[in-house]
Amino acid sequence: MNTLKYQSQAVAKPYFVFAMILFVGQILFGLLMGLQYVVGDIVGGLIPFNVARMVHTNLLIVWLLFGFMGAAYYLVPEEAETELHSPKLAIALFWIFAAAGVATILGYLLVPYATLAHITGNDLWPTMGREFLEQPTITKIGIVVVALGFLYNLGMTILKGRKTAINMVMMTGLIGLAVFFLFAFYNPTNLALDKYFWWFVVHLWVEGVWELIMGAILAFVLIKVTGVDREVIEKWLYVIIAMALISGILGTGHHFYWLMTPAYWQWVGSIFSAIEPLPFFAMVLYAFNMVNRRRREHPNKAATLWALGTSVMAFLGAGVWGFLHTLAPVNYYTHGTQITAAHGHMAFYGAYAMIVMTIMSYAMPKLRGVGEANCNRAQVVEMWGFWLMTVGMVFITLFLTGAGVLQVWLQRLPESGEALSFMATQDKLAIFYWLREIAGVVFLLGLIAYLTSFFVTEKKAA
Amino acid sequence: MPDNQQLTTAIMVNETTFSEKNTQTNDIKKLPGDLAMWFFILAELTVFAIFFIGFAIAENLNLVMFSEGKAQLHKVAGLINTIALITSSYFVAISVHSMRVNKERQAVFRLLLALISAAIYVVLKLWEYQSLFEQGIDIETNTFFTLYFLITAFHFMHILLGMVILAYMAKNAYQGKYKNPETENEFSGFESGACYWHMVDLLWIILFPLIYII
Numbered sequence: 001m002n003t004l005k006y007q008s009q010a011v012a013k014p015y016f017v018f019a020m021i022l023f024v025g026q027i028l029f030g031l032l033m034g035l036q037y038v039v040g041d042i043v044g045g046l047i048p049f050n051v052a053r054m055v056h057t058n059l060l061i062v063w064l065l066f067g068f069m070g071a072a073y074y075l076v077p078e079e080a081e082t083e084l085h086s087p088k089l090a091i092a093l094f095w096i097f098a099a100a101g102v103a104t105i106l107g108y109l110l111v112p113y114a115t116l117a118h119i120t121g122n123d124l125w126p127t128m129g130r131e132f133l134e135q136p137t138i139t140k141i142g143i144v145v146v147a148l149g150f151l152y153n154l155g156m157t158i159l160k161g162r163k164t165a166i167n168m169v170m171m172t173g174l175i176g177l178a179v180f181f182l183f184a185f186y187n188p189t190n191l192a193l194d195k196y197f198w199w200f201v202v203h204l205w206v207e208g209v210w211e212l213i214m215g216a217i218l219a220f221v222l223i224k225v226t227g228v229d230r231e232v233i234e235k236w237l238y239v240i241i242a243m244a245l246i247s248g249i250l251g252t253g254h255h256f257y258w259l260m261t262p263a264y265w266q267w268v269g270s271i272f273s274a275i276e277p278l279p280f281f282a283m284v285l286y287a288f289n290m291v292n293r294r295r296r297e298h299p300n301k302a303a304t305l306w307a308l309g310t311s312v313m314a315f316l317g318a319g320v321w322g323f324l325h326t327l328a329p330v331n332y333y334t335h336g337t338q339i340t341a342a343h344g345h346m347a348f349y350g351a352y353a354m355i356v357m358t359i360m361s362y363a364m365p366k367l368r369g370v371g372e373a374n375c376n377r378a379q380v381v382e383m384w385g386f387w388l389m390t391v392g393m394v395f396i397t398l399f400l401t402g403a404g405v406l407q408v409w410l411q412r413l414p415e416s417g418e419a420l421s422f423m424a425t426q427d428k429l430a431i432f433y434w435l436r437e438i439a440g441v442v443f444l445l446g447l448i449a450y451l452t453s454f455f456v457t458e459k460k461a462a
Numbered sequence: 463m464p465d466n467q468q469l470t471t472a473i474m475v476n477e478t479t480f481s482e483k484n485t486q487t488n489d490i491k492k493l494p495g496d497l498a499m500w501f502f503i504l505a506e507l508t509v510f511a512i513f514f515i516g517f518a519i520a521e522n523l524n525l526v527m528f529s530e531g532k533a534q535l536h537k538v539a540g541l542i543n544t545i546a547l548i549t550s551s552y553f554v555a556i557s558v559h560s561m562r563v564n565k566e567r568q569a570v571f572r573l574l575l576a577l578i579s580a581a582i583y584v585v586l587k588l589w590e591y592q593s594l595f596e597q598g599i600d601i602e603t604n605t606f607f608t609l610y611f612l613i614t615a616f617h618f619m620h621i622l623l624g625m626v627i628l629a630y631m632a633k634n635a636y637q638g639k640y641k642n643p644e645t646e647n648e649f650s651g652f653e654s655g656a657c658y659w660h661m662v663d664l665l666w667i668i669l670f671p672l673i674y675i676i
Binding site for chain 1: 498
């Protein structure tokens, strides 16, 4: 049963499917690294820890980008009330991006990183070697080309169609994503400057423009599943993005504390990042409020669960766990400990992985021609996936937080001489790492349940 | 025994008082402006509250530096600015009243007066910054001036944003876009803008004694 409003929305499907394939890879490499933390090398030196880590984080970023693109191709035409400008371009870009992504990951896995840098001509324009931005320069150029084609396609669609607040916020977020990525090409030799501009990509993505993308997707799904007036939802969207941008942009200061920047950044960073949880809290209030005021019972209960879940988990992971270590006097001790890892895990899952799964949950039944929603059995399995992954992530976060607190206690707080070394401290944290690994297995089970839900059909009546 | 007429008057007066009270209670219960604006205002107040708490803690740790710093600030300029902002808030408040009684031209005029008072603040604040810079004082001088510049400059940006909002309200009122105060949404935009301006004013009223005087 075809329930797509605009047939060109169908281009979103390969993006979502490929995102899920990469997601599986990300989790498998995560589990591998989790074991490497406690037992060292287990794959005969084939995949060193640093490579596994690079693959884990790069897969995450790339699958989220695929997810955002799928979301945009799905929601922009529907909001603009017109077909996508060029579905062919969208499909061509999909294959280019997918091929470049796979080639890059294979490059990480098959040859030493230095060789990869050499083969891809990194010395001509050195951009490699920075955390999360490890991609060879040529891949980075590919990303820019894909992003330009993608923005052109969406821009033309919006220009000929209806201009809604959701589309405007979504486009602003996506344009911002592309613009800030350009700092990945600027790689000063001075280490402090290098880090300084590195944050222009990393921070202004996840604590700036990505929040706009998240807000727009959440608003779109809420309008669809609750039937609440667009006016009301858009008003809240504006308040949320205003707060997100003010707190997020000035909050960049929380990365400048120890980068030889003037001391006032400690004040700016502490105070503005302290209010970064507020837009996320507003999202919780507004998601629950809209669902309570719903004017229809949408058959897709799972999508509603994801929408509520992402707001809560984003608030906890990005908001609360971010605040935990954001104040300069606290960060002095916690900088770069497992507390950062705890925050990173829950924030990425809660805000970005879950928002992609929210729009997928809403859109996939339509994209696959199932109808408004999956059958009840499939939704039940999907909700199992939701809960197992979410509970798994809560425990990963709690165990990493425990590890982080102990790490600060043993390695950072004691005055000179009494503090344990980094590696000696890591040995003491082993129990937390084992527990984290078990929580990781629960997460994987949740992911398997989630993926299984796509294949569950209603039992035929006997 | 009061005669009949007196009794009737007494009842009428009582009824009027009763109905007036009733309207007043209704007015108090209704939040002026939009709920989303109030959420935004609360968020803004939270930022400033954190700034003020930070300032108070830093002051406690550096009593001498802070009292020396305060001595270098121009208190009269601060006082004139306080008066300018309170005056502009007054004009905004009475412009809301004008809107309620459908006198839009009057509301526009009062908003313009509010903008003129706000402009006095802007000019004086810039002059204050300029004279500090001339003495070689800037944001990196010490913790007191770091906080002085951060807090007042952040507030200054709110004044500028508030002035844009007031100008926007004046433009809309002039074009008769709030024609029908009965439609709650139309008029609540005006009220929301006025609430925002009062917040900006309120913040200065806390900021001035905290940073300049106490």
